[in-house]
Amino acid sequence: MSSEKKSIIPKFTELNELAGLMNGGQVIFATDDWFASAESMLQNTEPVFIADKYTEFGKWMDGWETRRKRIPGHDWCIVKLGAPCNIKGILVDTAFFTGNYAPRISIQGASLSEYEESLLPHRQGKMGTACSADELQMISKLKTECWPELVEMTSLKPGYEETRKTYISVDSNEVCTYIRVNIYPDGGIARLRVFGTVVPDLSQFDCNDVIDLIAMENGGTCVGYSNAHFGHPRNLIKPNRGVNMGDGWETMRRLDRPAILEADSNGILKVPGCEWAIIKMCCLGYVSEIVVDTCHFKGNFPDSVKIEGTILSPEETLSSAKWVTILANQKLSANKEHFYKNEIHVDGPFSHVRITMSPDGGISRVRLFGQKAH
Structure with a gap:
């Protein structure tokens, strides 16, 4: 040392x-x-x-x-x-x-x-x-x-x-x-x-147990991100709900925001840029429910969120990842827990997930509940 x-x-x-x-x-x-x-x-x-x-x-x-x-x-x-x-x-x-x-x-x-x-x-x-x-x-x-x-x-x-x-x-x-x-x-x-x-003891869970696959206490780790100006994305996987805005992932305001914002037919803003964070899951697993919490983010929550997954071997790098959509763009709102189950497109298995917010802003916590792969 x-x-x-x-x-x-x-x-x-x-x-x-x-x-x-x-x-x-x-x-x-x-x-x-x-x-x-x-x-x-x-x-x-x-x-x-x-x-x-x-x-x-x-x-x-x-x-x-x-x-x-x-x-x-x-x-x-x-x-x-x-x-x-x-x-x-x-x-x-x-x-x-x-x-x-x-x-x-x-x-x-x-x-x-x-x-x-x-x-x-x-x-x-x-x-x-x-x-x-x-x-x-x-x-x-x-x-x-x-x-x-x-x-x-x-x-x-x-x-x-x-x-x-x-x-x-x-x-x-x-x-x-x-x-x-x-x-x-x-x-x-x-x-x-x-x-x-x-270093969790995952042997305590069998393949029928539903666990938070990215929770810090279970072994989830943030391994990459685009911006962490006000708060680090590792906060997304901490236990409990956030205590304030500083206890979440918050990016700076993107400078490529259009001068006048427009929305698509689903009400999602049409913007050229986004911010992302990659979380290594505690194990290879299947996703059955997602929670995105914007707790405390009232005037600075993202417009939308998207979550993708991939499988990476220890020898592969993030640059070679081929991402699959787990949760397509979803409109977010202020200071609220958002629950997604039927909206999940592909459940896995995955080893890593990429959480993308558009265009910028803050998210307090993300939970990916699911089961260990066989």
């Missing part, structure tokens, strides 16, 4: 993010939550700074910040990831932690059995607290300090705009459901992002 130059955003940031609270991440244990609880480190929003905001424990900070350590050791926490994954990269953001940032970090990971998960202590997660002796004894049974190291001890920089973000590539074949985040010896981190590829 190696730190990337701060001026370069690594390719791994295009993968699914598995630590954010809205992506299913969860803090299970932390040695200390004095100034700010570890849950704040997993917020999906950008960190903020409020100059005159204080609590009874000290300066309010938007992140995880431990007290100045006055006993031997260092602080650490355990994070449950949103899905089992092979981690490819980490982003550590110290935004606004300038004189109080954690100087160093390392990360370990493991996949826990049901029995091991039963040993986890109940998490309180309150500002101004530290773990109890009983909690520390319970977590010690897992020997988390012996988990495989994913990120060796790495220096962090203060949370000024030009130095706040540290990108760390991870070279490991471990499939992790939990990570241990070590800070040395104490201090604060504004945000932690964990990027990787989900």
Whole structure:
């Protein structure tokens, strides 16, 4: 593993993010939550700074910040990831932690059995607290300090705009459901992002089970797109409904829009351009129902949507794909879930789907329900 130059955003940031609270991440244990609880480190929003905001424990900070350590050791926490994954990269953001940032970090990971998960202590997660002796004894049974190291001890920089973000590539074949985040010896981190590829246990589903074939938690991955100016298309496959417009896929307004818009006989606008995103499905599968959700997109939803499918072998590239129409152009409306079943032209099997919006705009979520191919 190696730190990337701060001026370069690594390719791994295009993968699914598995630590954010809205992506299913969860803090299970932390040695200390004095100034700010570890849950704040997993917020999906950008960190903020409020100059005159204080609590009874000290300066309010938007992140995880431990007290100045006055006993031997260092602080650490355990994070449950949103899905089992092979981690490819980490982003550590110290935004606004300038004189109080954690100087160093390392990360370990493991996949826990049901029995091991039963040993986890109940998490309180309150500002101004530290773990109890009983909690520390319970977590010690897992020997988390012996988990495989994913990120060796790495220096962090203060949370000024030009130095706040540290990108760390991870070279490991471990499939992790939990990570241990070590800070040395104490201090604060504004945000932690964990990027990787989900490794689901699809053996739990048989060919009669209906599943979301592109859901992040099932192993769906965004592998290409035309535009992500306001929001990345990987948001389309996140769990739950979107919480705001920033929690969806939104493109810029296309500059090739006609000066005066016209519609065809079906009410669909006649425009020359479109935007697209390609999602790799969790497995080869047949599509039986589609949901397109424009939740929160009220003045900027797309006029229409089209969905196509293809089968690609591991050796083939997207440029060689031959696309088949699953769902022909459908008129969309604002802030609404759109359900399609009888409108499906071809059900598959498919390994990848291409979601095309015209001419531009925002979609919150897309669900492709169906069954695994035999």
